[in-house]
Amino acid sequence: MIKGIYTVARSLEQHTKNIDAIANNLANINTTGYKREVPFSEYIDEFGNSQIKKITSQIQGETVLTSNPLDLAIYGNGFFAVKDENGNIELTRDGRFKLSTDGFLADANGKKVLGKNGFINMDETMLQKDSNIEINNLGEIKIGNELIDTLLILQVDSPEDLKRSSGSSFVIQDDNYTEANEIDYKISQGYLEQSNTNPILEMESMIQINKGYETSQKVIAALDQSLDMANQIGKI
C-alpha cells in the first residue's frame, strides 16, 4: 500500500512536467517557426522496460505575408541550416533572416545561414544598381540575374532525435541529417511560418493534465485513509 503512494506521487511529478511543456507551447503561440511539444507519455517496450514517448509536432504552421525579401518560409519537409560561432550546425524553420554587418545572410541571432556552397555572402553584389534579392521556390538566391547561392535545406531521418535549442532551432547529434530532396519542399520569399501551437489542443491537454493530477491526488487521499484504518486495527 505504501508502494502505491509512491507510484501515484510519480504520476503527480510527471503531470507537473507535462504542464511545463504545455505552458511553453502556449507562451510561444506567436513565435515564428516554433514547433509544439506534445505532452509525453510512458509506455513499456517489448523488453519490458519503461520508455518515454515524446514527440515534437512537425506539422506545418500557418504562413503569413510580411513582404520582407529576407523573410523565408518552408512549405513541406526540411529545415534551414545555420552555423553558430563554434561551427555547430543548427536546424530551424524560423526564416527571419537579415544581413550581418559583414554582408552575410544570417538569422535573427546573427548565426550565418548555410547555402550549398557555404556561407552566403552578398556584400559585393549589394551595391549593384537595378537589382532585387530574389529567392525562388528551390531556394536559389539571385541578385539581378546573378545566382549567388542556393539555400541548403536539410532533412532528418529520425525527427525524434532532434534536440531543441533556443530561437526555434534544433540540434541533432552526429550530424544525422541529409540534404533534402527538391520535391519535398518549397521556399516562399516574403512569408514567415507561424508557431504551430494549437490553443484548442493545448487547452484540451491542460484539462486532461489538471484532472489527471486531481485523480492522483484523490488516490493518495484514499490510500492515506486506508493506512489510517490499518493504524486503527491495533488500537484497543
Added chain:
Amino acid sequence: MPTRALRTAASGMYAQQINIEVISNNIANISTTGFKKNKAEFQDLMYQEVNVNPLSSSTPGVMENSTNKIQVGNGVKPASAQKIFRQGDITPTNNPFDFAIQGEGFFQVKKSDGTFAYTRDGSFKVNAEGKLVTASGYILEPDFTLNSDVVGISVGKDGSVEAIQNDQSTISLGTIELARFMNNGGLISIGDNLYVESPSSGQPILSTPGSQGFGEISQGYLESSNVDIVEEMISMIAAQRAYEINSKTVKTVEEMMTMANNLKRG
C-alpha cells in the same frame, strides 16, 4: 512545486503585452503619412533537460539514473519589432509640394548634422531660403532653390522638377533622386517618419524614379500609413486571447499547487 510553468506563462503574458504595445502604436499611427507598420517578433527561450522517473519504480525518494529525459522549455522572449514595408494607399491632396512614391524607394533628406536620412513621407514645404524641406525642416537632397519669380512647380513621374515662372515659362531645376536598399528591414527608424541606414540594410542605391527597381513619383498625392485597421483589430483580438490563455496556465498551475498542498490531511 511547478513554478517553472508559472514563470513560462508569465513570460508568455509579458510577450503578449509587448505585442499589444506594438499594435497600439500601429493604430495610433493610422493617419501618419508614410508610416510603415511594425510587427512584434518572438523567440523561444532555452531548453532544459529533465529526468523522468518511470511510474513503475517505487523506491521512495530516489531519483534513479533514468535514461528517460525530456526537454522542457522556459518560455518566450520578445526578439524585435519588424517593419513591414508594404505600399500604403495613395491619396490625393492637390498640394503641389506633396509627393508620393508608388513602388520601391525613399526620399533622401539631409539632417542638420550633415548625414542623410530616408523617408516615404513626401509632404514637403518650402522654407525661407526657397528649399524643399520636410515637416521637421530637413532639406530634400538633391536640393532645389525656388526663387521669388516661381509661382508653381511641376514634378514628373521620373522626378524631373520644373519651375513655373510668373511669366508662365518653365525652367528645369533638376531631378529628385530616390534611394533604395537591398534590405529595407535593416533600416533603423529614428522617429519623425525617418530611417537611417545600418550595416544590415546595405548602402543606399540612388537612381531616378521610374528606372528599373524604383518607384515613380506622383505629385499632389501622399502615401497614407500602411496600417490596416481590420488587420490590427484581428491581431489585437489574437494577442488578447493569447494573453488570456497564458493566464489560464497560471490558474491551472495554481489549482495543481493547491491540490499538492492538500495531499496531507490535518
